[in-house]
Amino acid sequence: MSSLQSLDIVRRSATTTPSPQARRAEKEVAKLIDVSSCIGCKACQVACMQWNDLRDDVGSNIGTYDNPRDLSAESWTVMRFSEVETKTQAEETKLEWLIRKDGCMHCADPGCLKACPAPGAIVQYTNGIVDFISEHCIGCGNCITGCPFDVPRISKKDNKAYKCSLCSDRVGVGLEPACVKACPTGAIRFGSKEDMLDFGEERVTDLKERGFAQAAVYDPQGVSGTHVVYVLQHGDKPELYHGLPSNPKISPLVSLWKGIAKPLAVAAMIGAVLTGFFHYMTVGPIENEDDNDEGGKKAPTPEGERV
Amino acid sequence: MTRRYFQRYQRPDRINHWIVAICLFLAGLSGLALFHPSMYWFTNLFGGGPWTRILHPFLGVIMALGFARLFFRFRRDNVLTDADRQWNRTIFALLRGDKGNMPPAGKYNAGQKMMFWTFAISLLVLFVTGFLFWRPWFAHFFPITVVRLAVLLHAFAATMLVLCAIVHVYATIWVKGTLRAMTRGTVSEGWVRKNHPLWYRELTGHD
Numbered sequence: 001m002s003s004l005q006s007l008d009i010v011r012r013s014a015t016t017t018p019s020p021q022a023r024r025a026e027k028e029v030a031k032l033i034d035v036s037s038c039i040g041c042k043a044c045q046v047a048c049m050q051w052n053d054l055r056d057d058v059g060s061n062i063g064t065y066d067n068p069r070d071l072s073a074e075s076w077t078v079m080r081f082s083e084v085e086t087k088t089q090a091e092e093t094k095l096e097w098l099i100r101k102d103g104c105m106h107c108a109d110p111g112c113l114k115a116c117p118a119p120g121a122i123v124q125y126t127n128g129i130v131d132f133i134s135e136h137c138i139g140c141g142n143c144i145t146g147c148p149f150d151v152p153r154i155s156k157k158d159n160k161a162y163k164c165s166l167c168s169d170r171v172g173v174g175l176e177p178a179c180v181k182a183c184p185t186g187a188i189r190f191g192s193k194e195d196m197l198d199f200g201e202e203r204v205t206d207l208k209e210r211g212f213a214q215a216a217v218y219d220p221q222g223v224s225g226t227h228v229v230y231v232l233q234h235g236d237k238p239e240l241y242h243g244l245p246s247n248p249k250i251s252p253l254v255s256l257w258k259g260i261a262k263p264l265a266v267a268a269m270i271g272a273v274l275t276g277f278f279h280y281m282t283v284g285p286i287e288n289e290d291d292n293d294e295g296g297k298k299a300p301t302p303e304g305e306r307v
Numbered sequence: 308m309t310r311r312y313f314q315r316y317q318r319p320d321r322i323n324h325w326i327v328a329i330c331l332f333l334a335g336l337s338g339l340a341l342f343h344p345s346m347y348w349f350t351n352l353f354g355g356g357p358w359t360r361i362l363h364p365f366l367g368v369i370m371a372l373g374f375a376r377l378f379f380r381f382r383r384d385n386v387l388t389d390a391d392r393q394w395n396r397t398i399f400a401l402l403r404g405d406k407g408n409m410p411p412a413g414k415y416n417a418g419q420k421m422m423f424w425t426f427a428i429s430l431l432v433l434f435v436t437g438f439l440f441w442r443p444w445f446a447h448f449f450p451i452t453v454v455r456l457a458v459l460l461h462a463f464a465a466t467m468l469v470l471c472a473i474v475h476v477y478a479t480i481w482v483k484g485t486l487r488a489m490t491r492g493t494v495s496e497g498w499v500r501k502n503h504p505l506w507y508r509e510l511t512g513h514d
Contacts, residue, residue: 136356138360141443141446254455266346269470272473279402284404
């Protein structure tokens, strides 16, 4: 069951008819993650575990602060720590520690939803949140194939796909997501998408004054914008932040597969059956002399001599 | 007058054929269920969405391995020759109902041979690409671009296979007396003379 009412569902996976259109007053929401104010405390990870009742296995130390090492069915958000060398405006090399809270970006044009074959297993609400409805998930992994951000994870325990829900259950009753609530520095904010973009622009102006000339808001238009947006000090090089894609979009292979290929293939198959049917009804079968002897009344019998 | 029959398929070949046919039907239905939402209700035939996802690849593997045996049994009979090119040029006349001008065919005519090779190639593509996104066991070994290419090729090859299967089944309905080759193993003398005159000469030594 989805966290919001069926009237709030704007898009539904593997569904060819429109969703209910009557209720469209809901504003689009967004979570703004200001990477420049993140201190890497992982309070957001803890709050996510706590609210969503998730307990991942204790992992192993790989010599970085990344813990857990990757997103999983039980870890829907993970801090990614990147040590990178950058140039200051005076062309001096400096070491920077970039910490990005990774998780579902809640794309306006979600590749997971497009690729999903199970009706209603992935939905998008009018507020922009993309949610996995586990009871309809069949565990095929197409959402992983479709996602431009490598976010969904299939559980080894139940073969269902999981990812951040942007706390759709909290947002649905007027609360902010758990990670936002827990963030001690105000690096994570939540509100209408419009307000978050405005706030992000203010932060970008501040950062530019502080010497980060390329600071920018990350709201990639290749997926028609996202409902999780970043403020990046180095907005011209998102890849510095643990490989955040600079121009994410649904792969053309996936678009072809889930776009024109579907109706074309089905039309070809139905066309072949109809052609056969009408060919038989017009041109008719090829018969041979054995079909017609004895007036064609008796089917050929096995009593005949075998050669 | 006693009617004569010629053996066309041995018992093991018929069993083999029908295993492949049944798996093609079931893998086809389960695959189509996951390919287009209009056919998602086929999942009800397999015990729901997750069971459809679980069963589909196993059905596909049985089909591909089953076909591999048929392939090695019959590939020599299906080598395309120069005479087959002539047959290809006249197939449209035959489809219009002009049965007189077909060049004589051997055990398999050019259409059957091309069908054989299309089945073989599309099953090979399906078999290989299927592993590349078979979850939960194999997909995570491959880069995401490979997986994306695999799903597209899998869908394309599956469409070719289904189209071939439709033509294959229709040809059996169209050419009377053909079905018993696969149900009883034998075909009538008239059927052989009419449809495969060169094979008839091979079997009897006369036209």
